[in-house]
Amino acid sequence: MKRHLISAADLSREEAVLVLDTAAELASVAGRPIRKLPTLRGRTVVNLFYEDSTRTRTSFEAAAKRLSADVINFSAKGSSVAKGESLKDTALTLEAMGSDAIVIRHGASGAPHRLAGWVTGSVINAGDGTHEHPTQALLDAFTIRQRLGSGDQHGADQRGTALDGVRVTIVGDILHSRVARSNVLLLSTLGAEVALVAPPTLIPHAVSSWPCKVSYDLDAELGKSDVVMMLRVQHERMTAAYFPSIREYSRRYGLDAGRMALLPEHAIVMHPGPMNRGVEIAAEVADSPRSTIVAQVANGVTVRMAVLYLMLGGAGESL
Amino acid sequence: MCAMTPRPRHEQGTGNGTAQGQAASGGSTGVAPPGQASGGSTGVAPPGQAERKAVLAAEEIRRALSRIAHEILERTHGGDQVVLLGIPTRGVPLARRLAARISSFEGAIVPVGSLDVTLHRDDLRLRPARALRRTEVPPDGIDGKTVVLVDDVLFSGRTIRAALDALNDLGRPRAVQLAVLVDRGHRELPIRADYVGKNLPTAHREVVRVLLEETDGEDSVLLGEQVAE
Numbered sequence: 001m002k003r004h005l006i007s008a009a010d011l012s013r014e015e016a017v018l019v020l021d022t023a024a025e026l027a028s029v030a031g032r033p034i035r036k037l038p039t040l041r042g043r044t045v046v047n048l049f050y051e052d053s054t055r056t057r058t059s060f061e062a063a064a065k066r067l068s069a070d071v072i073n074f075s076a077k078g079s080s081v082a083k084g085e086s087l088k089d090t091a092l093t094l095e096a097m098g099s100d101a102i103v104i105r106h107g108a109s110g111a112p113h114r115l116a117g118w119v120t121g122s123v124i125n126a127g128d129g130t131h132e133h134p135t136q137a138l139l140d141a142f143t144i145r146q147r148l149g150s151g152d153q154h155g156a157d158q159r160g161t162a163l164d165g166v167r168v169t170i171v172g173d174i175l176h177s178r179v180a181r182s183n184v185l186l187l188s189t190l191g192a193e194v195a196l197v198a199p200p201t202l203i204p205h206a207v208s209s210w211p212c213k214v215s216y217d218l219d220a221e222l223g224k225s226d227v228v229m230m231l232r233v234q235h236e237r238m239t240a241a242y243f244p245s246i247r248e249y250s251r252r253y254g255l256d257a258g259r260m261a262l263l264p265e266h267a268i269v270m271h272p273g274p275m276n277r278g279v280e281i282a283a284e285v286a287d288s289p290r291s292t293i294v295a296q297v298a299n300g301v302t303v304r305m306a307v308l309y310l311m312l313g314g315a316g317e318s319l
Numbered sequence: 320m321c322a323m324t325p326r327p328r329h330e331q332g333t334g335n336g337t338a339q340g341q342a343a344s345g346g347s348t349g350v351a352p353p354g355q356a357s358g359g360s361t362g363v364a365p366p367g368q369a370e371r372k373a374v375l376a377a378e379e380i381r382r383a384l385s386r387i388a389h390e391i392l393e394r395t396h397g398g399d400q401v402v403l404l405g406i407p408t409r410g411v412p413l414a415r416r417l418a419a420r421i422s423s424f425e426g427a428i429v430p431v432g433s434l435d436v437t438l439h440r441d442d443l444r445l446r447p448a449r450a451l452r453r454t455e456v457p458p459d460g461i462d463g464k465t466v467v468l469v470d471d472v473l474f475s476g477r478t479i480r481a482a483l484d485a486l487n488d489l490g491r492p493r494a495v496q497l498a499v500l501v502d503r504g505h506r507e508l509p510i511r512a513d514y515v516g517k518n519l520p521t522a523h524r525e526v527v528r529v530l531l532e533e534t535d536g537e538d539s540v541l542l543g544e545q546v547a548e
Binding site for chain 1: 435438439443444445446447448449450451452453454484487488489490
């Protein structure tokens with residue numbers, strides 16, 4: 001692996017498959033009586049979170065702890081950031097305390113990239129503004145391979161395989177979604193065909209340069225999707241009126257039981273969480289056997305263990 | 320991590336693509352003529368590559384494994400409650416072969432699994448992070464069983480130390496034993512094998528390489544000089 005993981009585009013196909021294969025092996029740790037490995041003993045991982053997060057922060061914390069690393073959790077609330085300390089000074093302070101890796105979530109796109117230039121340790125992007133969230137894309141890719149790939153649930157015979165030919169439809173607030181951008185980059189690297197579906201107002205301008213196609217008609221895409229990934233409508237980032245009403249959005253772009261019936265027999269429904277039930281996804285869809293939402297959370301821990309092991313486990317770059 | 324003595328070469332030199340190439344180009348297959356094997360002056364090695372001689376041929380490996388299988392049956396009173404765990408890469412096919420022999424000799428079905436020790440190694444920080452291999456514990460687990468670890472070469476003993484740690488996280492066996500195809504000496508830890516295919520006196524700088532039908536297309540054990548890098 002590279003020293004830093006800032007963007008899903010940092011990963012080559014080989015590296016991405018290596019992360020998935022490593023995660024497939026580490027998944028067995030969750031089923032053991034002792035869920036702990038000594039691999040990162042003596043290393044310190046700092047979770048530097050400037051934005052609210054439940055699953056990403058706890059997931060990174062659980063991953064680091066299962067590998068025996070020490071974890072320092074830092075949230076901007078109640079810290080010197082409130083007194084006006086800059087990101088650079090905060091990061092240098094934490095590094096002076098002996099951190100080997102900084103996991104950062106920040107509201108500003110590009111913050112992890114700047115941080116990587118200031119510190120000597122590794123930087124892992126855990127979501128920056130509306131830019132990227134590479135570990136979410138990795139866990140989504142892992143979940144897709146686990147559910148749709150050949151071989152058993154433990155991924156034994158899936159080693160080395162990518163996602164060639166898998167049709168993934170990403171639906172919703174693409175404009176504000178770092179998950180969508182990272183997924184488009186990573187899934188296309190792995191050979192999947194990605195389609196974005198959203199109201200025209202929620203599609204970014206530069207989308208023509210992305211390796212995917214764009215559609216405004218959800219019903220037309222569902223029949224030819226192996227995976228449909230619903231995104232949350234990010235009200236907190238919306239500074240203008242992007243659609244007339246929640247109800248209208250939900251009717252045209254929400255996934256309810258009727259729409260789910262249009263999907264092929266084997267197709268799965270994903271959501272990165274947190275969900276707005278009744279807006280982009282109906283409760284009966286979220287709780288259906290096709291939904292991988294709970295599996296995605298469990299896989300998040302193993303995929304992040306794989307990333308931490310590959311970045312911190314050895315000396316130098318492993319690829 | 321503990322302070323370490325200068326690290327020895329990787330115990331069995333597995334996964335070394337050039338080594339396999341040499342084995343093929345040097346013509347030192349498992350059925351090398353006796354003179355060739357003892358003289359140690361086979362063919363002309365390509366520049367920068369050491370030549371290798373076969374120290375165990377296919378039929379000798381077969382006999383050694385048959386003997387170990389009998390010894391396991393003898394020492395464990397018929398193979399009752401025995402679990403064979405191979406250490407990847409080449410310990411796994413060796414464990415499978417031992418299990419097949421044990422069942423053909425006495426009809427006892429011995430569960431076979433694999434145990435990857437990468438995450439427990441003491442030399443992780445000396446090299447880039449490595450890809451993990453499979454760990455597969457038989458469905459009945461290892462609690463209360465006699466676990467026989469199976470590996471191809473026993474050298475410093477560090478792989479086995481890592482394996483004992485890894486085993487600790489998986490359960491509590493009644494006893495742990497060790498079977499190796501080749502014991503080449505130069506131990507750095509107080510570890511010994513219970514079942515040995517062949518004791519092979521070596522110099523520290525030499526490389527022992529086990530080739531198996533399942534992973535390399537032929538059965539043979541090669542001994543050669545380490546290639547200078």
